[in-house]
Amino acid sequence: MMVLVVGGSGSGKSSYAEEVAVSLAKESVGEIAMKKYYLATMQVFDEEGRDKVERHRNLRKGKGFFTIEQPTRISDALEKMGDGDSLALLECISNLTANEMFSEENAKTKMQVAENITQDIKMLKEQTNHLVVVSNNVFEDGNTYDETTTEYIHAMGMINQKLAALADQVVEVVAGIPVILKLPYRNSVLIKNRL
């Protein structure tokens, strides 16, 4: 099962995504058998970045995640995972996209970046039991930006659409409240039957 979690800054999307990951791992094979991996994409440059990483580490504490730092080429994380049943929580697409677009030697176009990231995540989905992906809503501030930032916003938009198509479930987190945007077929049939 793949779940895509989207939300804005401070929306509570991370803590919701962790809850989903923990409960998926529990449901399927019992907590001990399934390995949980946290794929961290953020590159730390300063104090603020360190604080952010620290806050997220505290959120995850005691939940049994094994952290893999993977700022680019996210499917390489698969090589660092052990055998057996696994769940991966990838946080987050906005950092991954920025890293792929701006920190590599040869800059890539938004199309290439969107395509690469989608292919990588497809691989992750195929080779894990469960995949939870966190992405950002960077689309609604109404500001006009320079060319580079505009490219980035469009790449993010493309990636979110592609990932939503790949995902079994898509959830937007608003003020900490999960709003369901896409349900697995099984569940949507159940809901339709009730209406």
Place this chain on the structure above:
Amino acid sequence: MKLIIGGTAQGKLVYVLQKYGLQENMVWDGSLPNEINDIERKRNPIIINHLHQWIKNCMISGGCPEDEIMSFLDCNEDCILICDEVGNGIVPIDPFEREYRERVGRILVQLAKRADEVERIICGIGQKIK
């Protein structure tokens, strides 16, 4: 407490006034009433509009909006809070703006937990999410 959120200019205040049959002169705009006298108490519920603006002003003046809003609610549980969602965009370069967006988001998460009802307004239409 009822929490009303949404983007700028989505008709949040009009929605609230119509839904609850209230007048605009009952609205506290970007401020929390310090002392509420008996006359104002009778005009329940208290409506606070532009809560995000109050949060920003509170930060600028060195206050702690997280604590202040919670202690306000302890004394005034029956109120309607209206706030813009400001976190759905590109992370600003300016550190203060960045912190402001993050704090508005986290305050809304706390308020949503405490609220009896949360509605998100889009195109003037209320979507009840709690």
